[in-house]
Amino acid sequence: MSTNGRIFVVGAGPSGLAAAWRLKQRGYDPVVLEERDRVGGQLLTVKQDGFLMEAGTTILPEAYASVMALVHEAGLTDQLLQADSTLGFMRDGEMHLLRANRLALDAVRTKLLSPRAKLKAGRLALDAFKLRKVLSYEDLSVASAYDMETPEAYATRRGLDGELYDYLIDPVVRGGAGVPGSMISAVEFFFLWQKVLGSKLYAFKEGYSQFPEALAAGLDDVRLGVEVKEIIDTADGVQVSYTDASGDHTETGAGCVVSSMGNRVPDLVPGLAPERAQFLRELNYTSCISINLALSRRPAAKSSFVVVPRPVSEGLFALILEHNKVAGRCPDDKGLCTLFTTNEWAVENIENDDETVLANIIGDAEKAIPNLHEDIEFMRVNRWYPVLVYSHPGLYRKLGRFHSTRDRSSRIHLAGSYNSSGNVNTATVAGERAARELHEALTRASSAPRPAAVPA
Known part of the structure; x- marks a missing residue:
């Protein structure tokens, strides 16, 4: 049972789940509100016909220290497999x-x-x-x-x-x-x-979804299918308004961590200072299409990750041969390949049907793996938006000003991967910092002297 009060966490991706995990460790009662019908954000493992496919993020570098720490705390150490790098x-x-x-x-x-x-x-x-x-x-x-x-x-x-x-x-x-x-x-x-780059790579035995699912299982209140409408900092705490399958609701708590995409935050938190809201609204995010290809036989390629330079393809930037990366991703006599496309190509093709998407990129993939199309048993096309912040030169200078103006005493703290170069570890670290700074704010507020009573 909580000793410090209920804290709302908006978003059940790595950032929100990390924040909720750390808040629970500090004695709070985190309530995670997630719009999707699952946890994990851009971490999603899909299993079909003996194939274990990563629809989103696929690698876990050893250098991701915060993620690795949570992996161990969540009891997943024995589920890590060293991947071929x-x-x-x-x-x-x-x-x-x-x-x-x-x-x-x-x-x-x-x-x-x-x-x-x-x-x-x-x-x-x-x-x-x-x-x-x-x-x-x-x-x-x-x-x-x-x-x-x-x-x-x-x-x-x-x-x-x-x-x-x-x-x-x-x-x-x-x-x-x-x-x-x-x-x-x-x-x-x-x-x-x-x-x-430059460190050992790992994979989860049952796929990347194991990580967010284990964190969520260690929390007491994770609500899916919840659309948060507004978060207000009040004199006594925070007020969160949301909609779920049963209708509209408003609840109160001691504080809130918001781990939504940055450009959505100003609509959720109307009390943000105008210059901070403007920074967040102006964040642009990339798109990506990843294509999982279940193959009837394994290609001859020996690498796990194929880096595709622009002179070879404008639209395809990488292929991952999952069967080379780590054992158990598909039946022993078959193969599993995932294609990743650039933002520009994804924007042009994201509205196309699956067959057209594949047809428009398979030729470039076959520059790395000849005749790849002949061995496809089935495919899964994954359309992602938003993915990462588009970090045009000057963004991180603006980010410095954004951070310097944050109210450390607020009961609403922001997380999300826009604090650094976007990846799972960045998101995790952002969630941990938001939890830490919210705890510090609440601790200061609770220890502040109360005003003297005014005589009647």
Whole structure:
């Protein structure tokens, strides 16, 4: 039973569930309100005919320290399987293999880049080293001094354009953000290079959905199919209005964590300061289409992750061969492949039917896996929007101002992956921070001296 009061948490993705988990540990009674009919947000595992398909996020790097800590606390340690980390980089019809957890070493040895390009890469390594201490999962605005240009502009300025940009820098950006390196902040590239790549990779035995489902199972009150309408900070706590299958409701609690997509928050929290509301409303999010392909036989490709550079395909940025990544993803004599498309391609195709979506991208996929279409038993097309914040140069400088103006004494605190480069760990860290800062605000409020009674 709660010792500190009821706290509402809006959203049951990794951010909201992490916030609720930490609040429960501090003695609160979290009530999670989720609009979907399931928990997990962009974490979704689908099982069909012996195939275990990840419809959304598919990898868990060891570097995701906050996620890994919750995995252990939720009792999922024995459900983690070390994944094969072999990356296949395409160039001129050849596949060049590099290991994610040995990326720097393999980059020196690979024939993906010419000796001249490898020498230039020393500048990239030096710049990455300089930035290492300001690349934060919790708040990437601490790197705002470097948030002045795109990865493409950075590469041109540092003499890293040409093959080094086309076959290494830009593919990393596309693989992590789903957009080309001409569109987002250079800070994003350095974050992906240092905070996502370069570590061991893991997968869950029964799929990524195990993680949010285990967190939800450890909470006492998780409500699905709930559309939150408004959250108001009152003199005594918070008032939350929502709609569910039984109608409209209003409830009160001690506080609230809002982990919705950033551009939805101002409508939910009308009491936000105007400049903070404007920052959130102006956040743009990317789209993505992922396509799970159940295959009648396994392709010859040896890598688990195929990185597709822009010279090979404008629309396809990665393929994941799930049967190579970890055992148990499909029957032993079959294969499972997932295609991931860029934001621009997804926007153009998101309204198309499944057959048209596949037809429009399969040709590019077959540059990596010839005759792939001949082995497809069935497919699942997953349309995602919103996905990640579109981090145009300057976003993280604005984020710094947004954070500096937050009211630490408020009973309403915000979470969500827009605080840093979007991924599961970023979302988790944001939820944990919101829970911590809400607890601090409530603790200060409860310990403040009460006004003296006025004599009658």
